[in-house]
Amino acid sequence: MKRRDFCRSTLAASVVAAYPFMTNAALAESSVAAVSLDGAEIELEKASIRELAEQLNGPLLMPGDTQYDYARRVWNGMHDRHPALIARCANSDDVRHAVTFARERDLLLSVRGGGHSWPGKSVCDGGLMIDLAEMNTVTANPETRRAYAQGGALLNGIDTASLQHGLVTTAGVVSHTGVGGFTLGGGYGRLNRKYGLAVDNLVSADLITADGKFRTVNAEQDPDLFWAIRGGGGNFGVVTRFEFQLHPFDRNVLSGAIIWPIEQAREVLDFYGGWYAGLSDDLYVGPAMVTMPDGVSAVVMEVVYAGDPAAGEKELAPLRKIGKPMDDGVKIQDYMVMQTHEDGTWAHGVRSYAKNGMAREFSPALIDALIESFVPDPRLAFFTHTAGGAVSRVDELATAFPHRKAETMIAVGGGWMDPAQDAEAIAIARAWFKQLEPFIGGYYANIDFDGADSKGGNYGPAYERLARIKGQYDPGNLFRLNRNIQPAS
Ligand SMILES: Cc1cc2nc3c(=O)[nH]c(=O)nc-3n(C[C@H](O)[C@H](O)[C@H](O)COP(=O)(O)OP(=O)(O)OC[C@H]3O[C@@H](n4cnc5c(N)ncnc54)[C@H](O)[C@@H]3O)c2cc1C
Known part of the structure; x- marks a missing residue:
């Protein structure tokens, strides 16, 4: 390769490689005004923002970045909120860094799966939005009859991946709804009379809890937490992967x-x-x-x-x-x-x-x-x-x-x-x-x-146990932008 061509291609490759990091956050030149968990005004140091941007594999966005307005948009057009930072996570490590960043600073935190929350809880004003939209892969294993959905996957992904193997699980009635919020809240769908709710088909989940730990929960491991995420919403951590039971199904x-x-x-x-x-x-x-x-x-x-x-x-x-x-x-x-x-x-x-x-x-x-x-x-x-x-x-x-x-x-x-x-x-x-x-x-x-x-409405008799588990795994109520459960001490 001629020297001039080599220089050109090297330059192009480095620009492409650097692109995700060239956001306003990566280049932050001053501290950023933000909102704490209890609504107070706080400042985020520029060095800490740059450090988070470097830790993440996906981009960390701020107002002014080209993807910022796209990323903050959620399904319900009534919610027009402006997070101070948006972490477009690429993997569980990114989620772990983002959760830790928010917890250490008492920073208001929202978690976006598919973005379909009616009250728009997945986007916040002035806080950090953990955006899982890029973590949307779904795979299905016909041998074990299991589907694996990343935390930001959509219901269409579950149906599509499973049906190609003649298998299915309960998904909701609109295919662009997120697996995350749908499953954590219960999950009604057109097959629920036959196969139960989405929570009844959940076999295990990987999640990052408020302490920044990665956990795999199922009936044997952290069974209390596994119980709580099957109906308790996003109160207990950020789920990065769901594992579902699949059932043989003729799609006609x-x-x-x-x-x-x-x-x-x-x-x-x-x-x-x-x-x-x-x-x-x-x-x-x-x-x-x-x-x-x-x-x-x-x-x-x-x-x-x-x-x-x-x-x-x-x-x-x-x-x-x-x-x-x-x-x-x-x-x-x-x-x-x-x-x-x-x-x-x-x-x-x-x-x-x-x-x-x-x-x-x-x-x-x-x-x-x-x-x-x-x-x-x-x-x-x-x-x-x-x-x-x-x-x-x-x-x-x-x-x-x-x-x-x-x-x-x-x-x-x-x-x-x-x-x-x-x-x-x-x-x-x-x-x-x-x-x-x-x-x-x-x-x-x-x-x-x-x-x-x-308390009295949606969680009914499950509330007290939920509050105890919340107290154990999220005593500071970091995950509060949801149908919130107050941590019991
Ligand atoms: C058009 C439409 C159709 C619907 N149809 C059905 C239906 O058929 N059956 C049914 O049961 N419900 C249905 N719903 C309700 C739906 O289940 C909820 O709106 C659900 O919250 C959507 O999940 P999401 O991930 O898209 O939402 P988001 O707005 O992204 O998230 C909502 C909340 O869930 C939590 N969350 C989301 N993902 C994660 C994650 N990976 N880890 C941790 N927390 C997370 C967060 O607390 C977040 O605030 C529908 C909603 C809409 C708007």
Whole structure:
């Protein structure tokens, strides 16, 4: 190689190699104003910022960096926050350094998996955001029937990696949701009646706890911590890898949606209320009441039959005879059609509100309330996650997700794009939900914008043990931007 060419290529290689480190943080020339865990103003020394930037394999971003605005953006467009620093972690070591940096300085810390937290807990103003978006690899092993998902992976990754081997586990209903927050909070999905919640399929997890230690937790190792992360949310550390149980699965499933005009809501919901309790675990079917962009309101039943389609046709037949559907789209089709069909409705950047509660039964009084409270507003809908089956066969306190006896999670929520509509749309949704409150008890923290108290509501009888474990592993409450559990001393 000619000397001139050699110099050029060496220069290019060093620029590429240095690129991730050439952020404002790597070159920090002054201290940076930040916010402590309790909200006080603090200064981060420039030398410590530079040191963290050098320790990380991924970039450490500050305002002004080209990736900064992209990285701080989360799914719900209502949250426009500006962290002092964003650590775009490339591996567990990066997470360890970032956690240690925050703890040693009492620095406010948020953890972003897939960025879908309704209240936007994964991004903070003035603190350090641990961003796991680049740690998104999922692999599946057909021999051991296990899937391994990095902490920032998306649900689509789990489905895709598993289905190619004829295997599956429970993933949620919108494929761009993060595995992290979804799993740590419980994890409802269209297969939960057959295979349980995501937490029921979690075999082990690697995490970095507040002391900066890397731990692998499972039923034998740190069993208390393993119990706590199956429902206790992001309170206990940053999970860098999840290990899930997979199940044999034919991806050609009887599935789709049946849609009736809203005028037939009484007939459809009355039938559903008397029918759902005897259904097999294979059948996932639950109602929603929506208004389409053209103003037409409807009752929608989503169906996925996770078994022999012929048996599914038979079991579903009584529902299909009810009323006169506007559309019956239930047919044998690839499982991923249903797993992605709502991705556009709940697209990134939508301004969104949701609130839910747990209903033990789909009672006649609840049906009356659903019909009477319905608001025909295209921005908002009533929707459900249907449980029962395998979900209800797990003991209430076997994991930290205690809502085992709730047959249905009942939610009101939706989305719009215009910031000027925030207050009005949220007020309508809250008033709507209020009318359903007499029929529910407890709620699912993952689908909740408001963040009512953790103790009585979402963690229920699991709270005291959770608080003890929190006290053991995170006594300073470093991981507080979540549905927070106060550490017990
Ligand atoms: C469009 C949409 C569809 C949804 N569908 C379903 C559904 O079908 N079933 C269901 O059960 N829920 C569903 N949810 C709720 C969803 O489970 C929660 O919003 C969940 O928090 C999303 O996880 P995330 O990693 O994307 O969120 P993030 O905003 O990244 O994280 C939320 C919180 O989880 C914690 N966290 C995330 N990743 C990690 C990690 N690796 N280690 C430690 N803590 C972490 C942090 O505390 C963080 O504040 C849905 C949400 C949306 C917006």
